[in-house]
Amino acid sequence: MTREEKFLEKLFNKYYRSKGSTIFAPSMIEKREFAFIFFGKEGMLRHVSYRSVEELKGFISTHTPKHVYYSSAYYKYPSMDSMDEKIWEGADLVFDIDADHIPTDCKEEHDFWICTSCNLSGKGTPPSKCPKCGNEKLDSLKWICNKCLDAAKSEVEKLLDILLDDLGFKEQEIKVFFSGHRGFHIHVESEYIRDLGQDARREIIDYIEGRGLDIKLFRRGDVLDIGPDRSGWRKRLFQFLIEFLSEEEDPLTLSNKVGISKRSAERVIRVKEDLLKVILSNPVEWRVIVRSLGERTFERIVNYVVNRNVPSIDERVTIDTKRLIRLPGSLHGKTGFKVQAVDFSNIWDFNPVEHACVFPDYEISLKLKRPVPSQIFGVTLDSKKERIKVPLYLAVYLLGNGGATLD
Ligand SMILES: [Zn+2]
Ligand SMILES: [Zn+2]
Numbered sequence: 001m002t003r004e005e006k007f008l009e010k011l012f013n014k015y016y017r018s019k020g021s022t023i024f025a026p027s028m029i030e031k032r033e034f035a036f037i038f039f040g041k042e043g044m045l046r047h048v049s050y051r052s053v054e055e056l057k058g059f060i061s062t063h064t065p066k067h068v069y070y071s072s073a074y075y076k077y078p079s080m081d082s083m084d085e086k087i088w089e090g091a092d093l094v095f096d097i098d099a100d101h102i103p104t105d106c107k108e109e110h111d112f113w114i115c116t117s118c119n120l121s122g123k124g125t126p127p128s129k130c131p132k133c134g135n136e137k138l139d140s141l142k143w144i145c146n147k148c149l150d151a152a153k154s155e156v157e158k159l160l161d162i163l164l165d166d167l168g169f170k171e172q173e174i175k176v177f178f179s180g181h182r183g184f185h186i187h188v189e190s191e192y193i194r195d196l197g198q199d200a201r202r203e204i205i206d207y208i209e210g211r212g213l214d215i216k217l218f219r220r221g222d223v224l225d226i227g228p229d230r231s232g233w234r235k236r237l238f239q240f241l242i243e244f245l246s247e248e249e250d251p252l253t254l255s256n257k258v259g260i261s262k263r264s265a266e267r268v269i270r271v272k273e274d275l276l277k278v279i280l281s282n283p284v285e286w287r288v289i290v291r292s293l294g295e296r297t298f299e300r301i302v303n304y305v306v307n308r309n310v311p312s313i314d315e316r317v318t319i320d321t322k323r324l325i326r327l328p329g330s331l332h333g334k335t336g337f338k339v340q341a342v343d344f345s346n347i348w349d350f351n352p353v354e355h356a357c358v359f360p361d362y363e364i365s366l367k368l369k370r371p372v373p374s375q376i377f378g379v380t381l382d383s384k385k386e387r388i389k390v391p392l393y394l395a396v397y398l399l400g401n402g403g404a405t406l407d
Contacts (some may be wrong), residue, residue: 001040003406004399009039010329011396013064015358016057023060024341025053026329027189031074031089035324037333046324047080064345066333069324074194083322090194093201094325096317097155098150098183106148110373112141124242141403143373144182146256146351152183152252153347158311159186162208164230171344177285178340178356180332185325185339198319205315213237223283238279240305245276258304264297323385331358336396353377353393361391365407372403 001009015021026032034048050056061066071078072094076087114127117135126138156176163169163186174192196204206212210233218225218234226238249257255284271292278288289298317323326332328339340356357404365387372383379394387407388397398404 007040007406008333008336008396008399009064009066011336011392012039012066012333013061015331016061016064019059020358021061022329022338023053023057025056026070026327028074029053029056031076031078033071033073033075033078033086033324035069035071036063037067038063039066047079047081062328065330068327068330069342070327072323072325073321084095091196091321091323093190093193093196093204094317094323095159095186095188096179096183096314097152097159097186097312098179098181099144099152100182101144101314102148102151102155102312104148104159104387106145107142110143110145110376112371113138114141114370123371131200140303141331141370141401142182143370143376143401145373148182149352150347150348153350155311155313156184156186156347158309159208159313162311163188166207167204174344175328176342176344176347177326177328178337178342178350178352179288179326180330180337180339180356181335187325195335196321198321201319201321202315205313205318208313209310209315213302213306215302219286222285222287224286224289226279226284227282236309237302237306240309241279241301242276243307244301245272245279256302260297260300268293268297268301290379332400334400336393336400342363351377357393359393359396361393363389364392364395365389366398366404368398368404370403372398 030049030051032049033046034050035044035046036048037044048366050059071091073091074089076089080086108124111125112121112123114121115130115133115135116137116139118130118133120130120132126140129136130138134231160174160176163174164171169188169190173188175187175189177185177187179185213233215224215237218237226234226241228235228238230238249269251262251265251269254260254268255262258265260268275289275292278285293301326339328341330339331337336359337352337356338358342350342355367387368383368385372381374381374383374395376394379390382392383389388404395404399406
């Protein structure tokens with residue numbers, strides 16, 4: 001085990017033994033599989049089960065894992081080694097929203113690449129090969145900022161809207177957790193979804209992402225049945241179109257974004273204002289829209305507004321009925337942040353340093369090993385210096401990510 005790992009393990013242990021540590025007990029804990037990764041050890045300990053949260057807490061505080069996971073699934077025999085012997089009895093519905101998958105401009109500022117051969121590094125998205133030595137193996141160093149986290153929050157909001165309004169889950173069936181790193185996990189526990197297999201879960205994704213949405217299905221004779229007083233996609237599409245038609249855009253940008261010819265884009269810009277009136281009127285006249293835009297162009301626009309507005313979720317996580325997910329209340333081994341429950345109403349107030357940080361802020365000295373952004377969580381880092389002094393929580397974050405070593 002490296003010095004750094006020993007240091008982190010000691011800090012994690014102190015936290016897990018403290019009164020302030022809050023391990024969350026998943027419902028029906030005795031039916032869940034638990035899994036652990038430890039400091040300084042390869043691989044994952046799997047197929048562990050507990051009869052109570054006290055037993056689980058006892059294990060965590062004596063063995064101090066680096067990462068703790070539990071199964072979204074319920075099993076009859078969760079500690080059996082083979083999946084078949086476990087006997088699957090259902091699973092929660094889980095969503096993963098990660099800033100990593102959401103394009104934000106700030107990534108060009110705070111992410112780096114580094115050549116594994118000559119150590120040359122640079123900002124932003126890695127080039128296809130190292131400009132100095134031609135090596136194609138480049139490591140990415142990804143960091144988080146508030147802008148990235150805000151982007152993830154806005155995706156959480158979109159998803160919650162659909163889960164509550166369209167799919168009819170109750171607030172108490174949904175829990176939102178900060179993942180401890182770059183995003184949020186949304187857990188839905190409800191008897192209505194527990195038995196669903198992969199295909200059914202994929203259909204839920206399709207609905208959320210508006211995949212295969214055909215605008216003609218919303219047509220009732222001469223009327224396009226969308227509006228602010230409708231529900232689900234009829235309401236959402238209305239909002240998306242209003243937003244789109246209120247934007248100013250030049251023909252070239254519009255044609256590129258929407259995937260229509262420049263001539264069609266010019267036409268869209270010409271009729272935009274009238275079209276806005278049509279969409280805002282009741283009923284919305286299908287004929288008028290098609291006459292001014294053409295059916296194909298309108299379909300392209302619908303496609304475009306749907307795609308740019310649907311929540312960005314990692315669908316593999318949701319479809320998987322045997323997923324291991326991070327245990328709320330446990331610490332993320334790469335960041336030291338706690339997997340923290342976030343109130344629906346307070347999503348925008350949430351910030352990791354204030355709400356998911358369990359370590360004090362006295363300063364310790366580190367040696368920088370790899371490129372770091374000039375600012376993390378509001379703390380300015382002088383990345384040109386070899387040695388830096390940072391608050392302990394940030395030190396844990398930098399050590400866990402491999403950005404620094406102990407001085
Ligand atoms: Zn190189
Ligand atoms: Zn960012």
